[in-house]
Amino acid sequence: MKKIRILPLMLACITAISSFTACNGKEDASFDASTADTDAATDLQTDASTDDASNGEQYNVITVAEALQLCGDEGNITSERYYIRANVISIDNAQYGTMTVSDGTGTISVYGTYSADGSKNYSEMTDVPYAGDEVLLWCVLQNFKGTKEVKNAYLIEFERKAPVYDESKYTDMTVQQAREAEKGACVKVDGFVAKITYAFGMVPSGVYLIDETQSIYVYDSDLAQRVKIGDKITICAEKTYWILESEQTSAAKYGYKGCNQLENAILVSDPVSSDEGFDKSLIPESTVKKMLDTPVTEDITTSVFKVNALVKKSEGTGFNNYYFYDLDGNTGTYTYTQCNGSDFAYLDEFDGKICTVYLSVINAKSTSSGCIYRFIPIYVEDNGFSFDSKNVPMHVVEYYGVDQFLTEYSGDPQLELVTLVSSELLGFENARITYSSNDESIVKFDTAADKTVMRCLKNGTAEITVACEYNGASYEKKLSITVKSNESVEYMTVKEATSQANGTSVTVKGIVGPSLVNQSGFYLIDDSGVVAVLVDSSVFDEISIGNEIILKGTKSVKHKDGSASFGQTNISNCEIVANYYGAHEYSTKSFKELTLADFYALNVQEDHSTDVYVMSASVKIEKSQYYTNIKLTDGDKSVTLYCSGAAQYEWLGKYDGQTVKLEISPCNWNGKNFYAGCVLAVYTGDQGTEKTVNELNFAH
Numbered sequence: 001m002k003k004i005r006i007l008p009l010m011l012a013c014i015t016a017i018s019s020f021t022a023c024n025g026k027e028d029a030s031f032d033a034s035t036a037d038t039d040a041a042t043d044l045q046t047d048a049s050t051d052d053a054s055n056g057e058q059y060n061v062i063t064v065a066e067a068l069q070l071c072g073d074e075g076n077i078t079s080e081r082y083y084i085r086a087n088v089i090s091i092d093n094a095q096y097g098t099m100t101v102s103d104g105t106g107t108i109s110v111y112g113t114y115s116a117d118g119s120k121n122y123s124e125m126t127d128v129p130y131a132g133d134e135v136l137l138w139c140v141l142q143n144f145k146g147t148k149e150v151k152n153a154y155l156i157e158f159e160r161k162a163p164v165y166d167e168s169k170y171t172d173m174t175v176q177q178a179r180e181a182e183k184g185a186c187v188k189v190d191g192f193v194a195k196i197t198y199a200f201g202m203v204p205s206g207v208y209l210i211d212e213t214q215s216i217y218v219y220d221s222d223l224a225q226r227v228k229i230g231d232k233i234t235i236c237a238e239k240t241y242w243i244l245e246s247e248q249t250s251a252a253k254y255g256y257k258g259c260n261q262l263e264n265a266i267l268v269s270d271p272v273s274s275d276e277g278f279d280k281s282l283i284p285e286s287t288v289k290k291m292l293d294t295p296v297t298e299d300i301t302t303s304v305f306k307v308n309a310l311v312k313k314s315e316g317t318g319f320n321n322y323y324f325y326d327l328d329g330n331t332g333t334y335t336y337t338q339c340n341g342s343d344f345a346y347l348d349e350f351d352g353k354i355c356t357v358y359l360s361v362i363n364a365k366s367t368s369s370g371c372i373y374r375f376i377p378i379y380v381e382d383n384g385f386s387f388d389s390k391n392v393p394m395h396v397v398e399y400y401g402v403d404q405f406l407t408e409y410s411g412d413p414q415l416e417l418v419t420l421v422s423s424e425l426l427g428f429e430n431a432r433i434t435y436s437s438n439d440e441s442i443v444k445f446d447t448a449a450d451k452t453v454m455r456c457l458k459n460g461t462a463e464i465t466v467a468c469e470y471n472g473a474s475y476e477k478k479l480s481i482t483v484k485s486n487e488s489v490e491y492m493t494v495k496e497a498t499s500q501a502n503g504t505s506v507t508v509k510g511i512v513g514p515s516l517v518n519q520s521g522f523y524l525i526d527d528s529g530v531v532a533v534l535v536d537s538s539v540f541d542e543i544s545i546g547n548e549i550i551l552k553g554t555k556s557v558k559h560k561d562g563s564a565s566f567g568q569t570n571i572s573n574c575e576i577v578a579n580y581y582g583a584h585e586y587s588t589k590s591f592k593e594l595t596l597a598d599f600y601a602l603n604v605q606e607d608h609s610t611d612v613y614v615m616s617a618s619v620k621i622e623k624s625q626y627y628t629n630i631k632l633t634d635g636d637k638s639v640t641l642y643c644s645g646a647a648q649y650e651w652l653g654k655y656d657g658q659t660v661k662l663e664i665s666p667c668n669w670n671g672k673n674f675y676a677g678c679v680l681a682v683y684t685g686d687q688g689t690e691k692t693v694n695e696l697n698f699a700h
Contacts, residue, residue: 059083059136059156065105071141071148078141084108084150085136087161088129093203094225097122097153101135110137110150118154129158131222163266170236176213179260179299181239187262189216190234192278193227193271194304194358195378198343205338208360208378209233209262210278210304215378217302217362220265231271237262243366251366256296259363260303280306280379283358288326289399291361292333296371301361304378308385309357310425311350317645318626322347324359324375327387328399329425336362336374347380354385354425368572369520370537387426393468393475396421396431401466401477405454406542408482411580415454417445431470438463443481456483486578491550495528495590498569498610500555506571511586512547514680514694517643519669522697523612523680524551524571525586530612530665532570540697542576546583551576557607560671565604568669588612591663596634599666602675608666612680615662619655621646632662632677642667642676648696652679660684 061083062070070078086101086108097113113122116138122128129135139153170188178187191211199205204224209216218237227233241258243251251258286305294300309332310325320341325332335344358378364371400421422429435445435452443462444455460483467476489507497506513523513530521534522545533551543549553574559567594613602608617632617639628646630653631638643649661683666675681693 059085061085061136063105064101064103064108067108067141067150068106068148071143074143074146076143077151081138081140081154083136083138083156085134088131088133088135090131091129091222091225093201095121095123095202097128097155099129101137101150108148108150110139110153111144112151113137113153113155116154116156118152125155129155129160130226132161132163134159134161165236165266167236167268174213175209175211175216178239178262179214179216179302183240185239186236187239188234188236188268189262190232191215192274192276193229193231193233194278195376196224196227196229197362197376199338202339202343206261208302208304208376209235212279212282215278215302215304215360217259217261217360218265219261219263223265223267226267227271228273230274230277232274233271234268235262235265236268237265242363247366250368251296251364251371253368254296254366254371256364256366256371257299258301260299260301280358288324288359289328289331291359292331292373296364296373301363304358304360307357307359308354309359310354311347311352311357311380313348313351317623317628320344322377324357324377326399327354327395327426328423331399333373333375336376344377347377350380350382353382355380355382356385367520368534368536372537387428389428389471390473392426392428392431392470393473395426396433396468396470397466397475397477401433401468402479405464405479405481407480408484409456410484410486410578412456413454413579413581415581417452417454419450419452428470431468434467436465436467438465442483456481459483459485486550489550489577493528494524494526494531497555497571498529498531502555502557504555505552506555507550507552507577508571509548509550511584512543512545512549513586514545514663515696515698517641517648517678517694517696520697521570521574523586523665524549525590527587527589529590529610531610532568532665532667533574534570534572535574535576537697539574539576543579544581544583545693545695545698546585548580548582548584549576550578558669563671563673565668565671565673566607566609567671568667569607569609588614588663596632596639597637599639599664599675599677600637602666604668604672604674608675609668612663612665615664616659617662618657618659619652621653621656632664632679639664640676642669642678649679651692651694651696652682655682655684 064086067084086103089100089102092098092100099110101108101110115125135158136156137153138156139150142149142151170186173187173189175189175191178189181187191209193207194210195208196204197206205221206217206219207224207227209218240261240263242261243258283304283306286307288307288309291305310329312323312325314321322335322344323332337343357380360376360378361373362376364373400418404417417435419433421431437443437445439462442458442460443464444457446453446455461480463478463480465476465478491507491509494508494510497508500506510524510526513525515522516532520537521532523530524533551574553571556572557567557569591612591614594615596615596617599613617634620631620633622629630641630646630649641649646653663680664677665680667678668675679694681691684690
């Protein structure tokens with residue numbers, strides 16, 4: 001066992017510690033050696049030279065149980081300092097030396113750890129204890145707002161304890177083999193530390209481990225605080241798949257197993273520093289698009305890929321998001337942060353640049369509407385990216401051509417197709433896409449006045465070709481499209497569907513109306529009424545506002561337990577049975593005129609969530625340091641719009657402070673004691689003749 005001593009301790013070394021504020025905002029009272037208990041100060045001088053049989057020194061040590069008693073009532077702080085010898089259970093914040101310790105008589109939190117003379121804080125010390133080590137602390141005790149804790153702890157000495165574990169239970173594996181191991185398997189792996197991740201307060205939370213076979217994430221804050229990027233380490237750990245508890249049901253729905261990772265890591269030996277790091281030549285090349293197109297049922301989480309990506313910073317209210325986009329500047333997603341983006345501030349220098357990025361999917365945010373991958377950048381470098389014009393045809397076909405099509409159509413979409421593509425980002429203009437079909441009796445492309453429209457004319461299967469030629473280079477891709485109409489489906493009206501008992505399976509026909517807000521879905525509308533429809537986010541690739549569709553789902557009411565409100569009527573678990581396309585105007589026959597004051601007074605115990613009201617009101621956006629909100633006002637009355645922030649109503653924001661005519665539906669997804677609103681459309685222009693529809697979920 002390695003014992004680290006910090007000697008000698010002299011009273012002259014005790015310096016006053018001024019007030020400090022740690023990451024949780026607690027203000028520490030100062031300690032002044034001149035006001036300390038005289039006997040305690042004397043003990044400090046004499047203890048350093050008083051021997052005992054066990055360790056050559058003797059301290060007047062108290063137990064953790066005694067320390068908890070001495071903490072006293074709320075607001076109490078001791079004037080005397082005490083010695084506590086205990087084992088470190090966890091290092092909770094490596095910057096301030098916040099830790100949890102226990103000695104068998106009890107457990108207590110240590111708030112702030114310093115060197116033996118008080119001159120250095122934990123992060124400045126060259127050798128510090130970790131979980132499992134034994135420490136001797138000289139400290140004051142306090143009861144801070146009901147929390148009994150050690151405060152201003154001087155680290156007198158600590159003994160490095162070898163981890164207690166049975167190495168025979170762990171199987172030597174490569175990282176690839178560890179990735180393939182069953183959940184709960186005990187594995188022993190080695191590799192290079194390629195990345196350190198951070199939790200709230202910039203506390204190290206885990207590492208990416210890479211060997212010559214693969215990469216994997218190791219979730220272990222103690223390990224993350226003991227290593228640095230480039231270290232070669234060997235660990236014993238347990239294999240697991242992580243999914244946030246609240247997302248497990250949705251993840252199971254889509255077959256997502258979770259983040260492929262290791263946990264409960266034991267560092268077998270001290271890290272070996274290396275400037276070499278992981279071998280980047282072994283990292284497979286891919287694209288952001290390929291990564292995002294990979295089904296969540298295929299486990300790519302915590303694997304690392306080399307991609308060319310556009311780095312973009314998006315500043316929010318109290319946070320920053322960082323995105324990685326493919327070369328179309330549109331296909332991408334954001335980084336996973338627990339620090340409001342501060343852990344990725346180093347990416348600021350790459351903002352707006354196409355860089356070489358070693359990128360990993362850390363997890364998939366799982367909701368009822370689908371799973372969204374979230375990235376972790378492992379390494380980023382700016383190599384002065386230049387796009388080769390010979391790659392223009394392939395880029396145009398893959399990113400702008402083939403993604404326009406579905407594999408099956410149940411009607412004639414009369415889909416207007418992209419024919420010319422330009423990219424300021426990549427430096428090319430007017431690359432032309434052409435389309436052809438091997439059976440124009442099934443699928444036909446009508447071209448006139450530089451406009452191409454796809455028509456589906458009868459049932460059957462046709463092979464289409466999407467092609468591009470540019471500056472002597474060419475590329476084409478063939479797709480199979482099946483036309484399969486379904487006119488014989490029996491369906492009901494919207495009003496008939498909403499009148500069914502909860503849990504009833506309903507098949508309903510209507511027009512795809514405006515988007516829901518802060519929910520994945522849209523309003524389905526016919527002459528009889530309106531209903532909120534919840535769908536997977538992928539459904540928006542198949543439909544557009546104005547399409548005539550038949551969908552099948554479950555008539556439901558979203559209701560919060562214990563709430564007196566009615567809740568939100570909706571059709572959930574929906575699938576599109578048939579899409580007859582078209583650009584139909586949705587019916588407003590069921591809409592009603594109402595004042596905002598009357599809307600404000602709606603009885604929340606009654607169902608108004610299937611109503612749409614037309615009214616005039618003033619748009620008001622509220623901003624603070626940490627959030628934004630948007631309301632409709634009329635005199636002294638105001639109605640909040642249901643959203644996660646005013647950014648979801650960006651299209652309405654330009655009318656801030658103006659009075660406009662709106663279509664608004666009451667909504668109550670969260671069981672509040674009032675109805676919030678969802679704006680379907682706004683009327684502007686001369687006599688309100690211009691109509692702008694809420695397209696939020698369709699603008700993906």
